Amino acid sequence: DAGITQSPRHKVTETGTPVTLRCHQTENHRYMYWYRQDPGHGLRLIHYSYGVKDTDKGEVSDGYSVSRSKTEDFLLTLESATSSQTSVYFCAIKDGAGESYEQYFGPGTRLTVT
Amino acid sequence: GQNIDQPTEMTATEGAIVQINCTYQTSGFNGLFWYQQHAGEAPTFLSYNVLDGLEEKGRFSSFLSRSKGYSYLLLKELQMKDSASYLCASMDSNYQLIWGAGTKLIIKP
Numbered sequence: 423d424a425g426i427t428q429s430p431r432h433k434v435t436e437t438g439t440p441v442t443l444r445c446h447q448t449e450n451h452r453y454m455y456w457y458r459q460d461p462g463h464g465l466r467l468i469h470y471s472y473g474v475k476d477t478d479k480g481e482v483s484d485g486y487s488v489s490r491s492k493t494e495d496f497l498l499t500l501e502s503a504t505s506s507q508t509s510v511y512f513c514a515i516k517d518g519a520g521e522s523y524e525q526y527f528g529p530g531t532r533l534t535v536t
Numbered sequence: 537g538q539n540i541d542q543p544t545e546m547t548a549t550e551g552a553i554v555q556i557n558c559t560y561q562t563s564g565f566n567g568l569f570w571y572q573q574h575a576g577e578a579p580t581f582l583s584y585n586v587l588d589g590l591e592e593k594g595r596f597s598s599f600l601s602r603s604k605g606y607s608y609l610l611l612k613e614l615q616m617k618d619s620a621s622y623l624c625a626s627m628d629s630n631y632q633l634i635w636g637a638g639t640k641l642i643i644k645p
Contacts, residue, residue: 524584
């Protein structure tokens with residue numbers, strides 16, 4: 423198994439509060455991703471990182487920000503949580519070296535915004 | 537545009553064979569992935585196809601036709617533990633994945 427963890431695993435928060443989710447990897451992989459997964463939708467990319475301090479937006483980035491100050495950690499922040507951000511959030515990592523394109527996923531964080 | 541389609545749900549019998557289809561429209565196509573996701577768990581990587589043809593890995597095989605924008609995942613000798621959602625994803629010219637909504641596979645004894 424890829425060494426990838428997420429914290430917290432479950433969180434309930436109130437509308438309007440900031441929330442930070444953490445993804446930690448021990449694989450020294452260059453690429454890290456944040457997705458959300460909702461019923462009836464495929465995984466949707468929020469933000470991704472291609473190196474320390476190098477990040478870019480995905481298709482559903484509004485209301486989210488990220489930071490990557492170390493190779494092993496990728497943080498996702500909901501600046502002011504809304505009920506529409508209730509979802510399961512997955513972090514993924516990718517080596518990207520050579521022909522290695524597959525992504526490996528963390529266990530997920532279930533976030534409920536009330 | 538970018539689009540991935542796969543059936544929402546399929547049912548099959550233990551011991552049988554099932555084929556899960558996926559069609560895609562992806563700019564700068566760079567390959568097709570299949571993942572398995574058990575309820576409440578993370579997706580896990582099954583296969584990656586970039587060339588036309590069939591690739592076999594034990595009970596699971598994956599097929600790709602680039603000219604038709606079509607892939608399938610073939611599961612043989614179905615076991616109850618194969619009950620899961622199967623996610624199809626295409627990789628675009630920027631090496632980003634575009635995901636289908638997943639096919640929930642129900643295995644009956």
